[in-house]
Amino acid sequence: MTILQEIVFVVVNMDRDIAIKVVGLTKYYGKFLAVDHINLEIYDREIFGFLGPNGAGKSTTLLMLTTVLKPSEGTAYVYGYDIRKYPDKVRSLIGIAFQDPKLFWIHTPYEILIWHAKVCGYRGSKAREVVRDVLSMLNMWEARNKRAMELSGGMRKRVEIAKVFIQKPRVAIFDEPTAQIDVTGKHMIWDMIRGLRDEGSTIILATNELYEADILSDRIGIIYKGKIVAVGTPKELKDTIPGGDILEIQVEGGLSNGLLSRLEGYREVSKVELVDSTVKLYLNRVEELLPQILEDLIRNGVKVKSVNMREPTLDDVFMHYTGARLKEED
Template sequence: MGTQTDLAVEAQGLVKIFGTNRAVNGVDLKVPKGAIYGVLGPNGAGKTTTIQMLATLLRPDGGSARVFGHDVVKEPHRVRQLIGVTGQYASVDETLSARENLFIFGRLLGLSRAQSRSRAQELLEEFDLSEAAKRPLKQFSGGMRRRLDLAASLISQPPLIFLDEPTTGLDPRTRAQMWNTIRHLVQTGSTVLLTTQYLDEADQLADRVAVIDRGQVVAEGTVDTLKSSIGSASLRLELADAADLDRALAIISGVLNTTAIERTPRGRLTVPLADAEQVADVLIGLRHAGIAITAMSVEKPTLDAVFLALTGHGANTEEVVLS
């Protein structure tokens, strides 16, 4: 493994332990240069911890990681010159204005006063932040702060940008804007590694995706391969009588030959389908058993479905799962 590499990020067996909790438990990642790479997983899967290790914010307890060939533990200062990090919680100064924030970050990145000032102006315009240019950020919405956060990560146009759940909590319009910005970053030569809880976000943006669960990569590949691995759709059913739940589960798992069925105690079921035709088989099976349903829908795969298929449990741990 020389320093010349086509990989922006190369992680092997990364481990981070908090107390008795192995938050990251042997994560391998290979992020090609110039790509948008998605790390997909539910809350608490270890996405943020992984990013923090790659961005030199946390020291790994095991394994190794390189950013453009530079070891994150041995050469942290080199790595920091190559990355921009935008966290889940906006890491900007809320008592300062947007302009002051950008100016200070520019100065810290080695720009002169004049350069910092003009770069701040450029970014304020580009990210539609002029409104917050002069007033302290705490007076503004989360979306505004998030945009500033991203702008601050782009002051020096780093070749690798980490985005930790860049659109969580944003309204749809701001979300779409953020997606465009991210696409633009890659067109201008950067590599982006983003984490997300949303399959559609990965679908929209990412060239490749790693699915993380309980600190481990459970699947890796293009979004299309991932989706096809879990079937094309999922069937949602609502039973008229929740008491029929166990019988219904037995019938469905018999018809589809799967145990990966999500259910709630009140009689709602989510079933992954290899193809939509199977809906009829399921419904006929239920009719024969005399089980009535009140609602039915067929949906495209969701992150929950991906999780169910890959890990045997839902993305939201509250959900009861048949296994």
């Protein structure tokens, strides 16, 4: 393929806003269907959370996207390049930090990352500089000359994700990036991932940690038993649960039946319960509706003592779509 043909090919196949388009992607291991005809679009420069329990098909999907595994059926396009037809081109656009750190046990972090930096196109002092910067950011500079086998699980994980921060690829994939990493380290890595996105990378974050997916992802795809069961922003997904938000309002002296019926009349409210002096509303978009409800109560002479509201978690979303709890699945 000439350069001109390649340019024409990319222009024809690339939708500007779509970084990755997955079409019927499927993987069988023998007779076991690990990934089941997935269709998915990941937008340019977004952090896409890939949420699912262990064994749901996250890693297999990512390995197919990185051309490490060959799909059994279907394909995916990375910035217009078909992973089946142009694996070399796809690999030049994608970088991955694996779930299990891929470090050869006899090498040191410094050796591993210098070699990796060179493979990614850095030369001489530039390679040393970028490795030093990334290792320092990850608090690994002191441990740079230890052998991989002497590192703790968290340290190995840091070396693994350092590869992606050195590479700065168009599509950066992190497979459970903060597993085995302490809380301070997690926040540091989340900030670095956001920074990478801000520098122009599209991020795929495979995780089974609900909080991580919630705070980091622009959109989330829930994968369960090899199938994508839901895709949307965390808020959109939470709002798809009928009555998923819970609003508890403690009032003085209870509520009249008329007022209860009035509350039930809100379109977003699914159910209203009155227990002693606390009215409990199951609704959607609580943050938008709360001022309206409070105003209504106060206008009708109700004295509000306290308000407590709770949004559904991603675990509730997962439960809604799969009938299982993510934590139980793990």
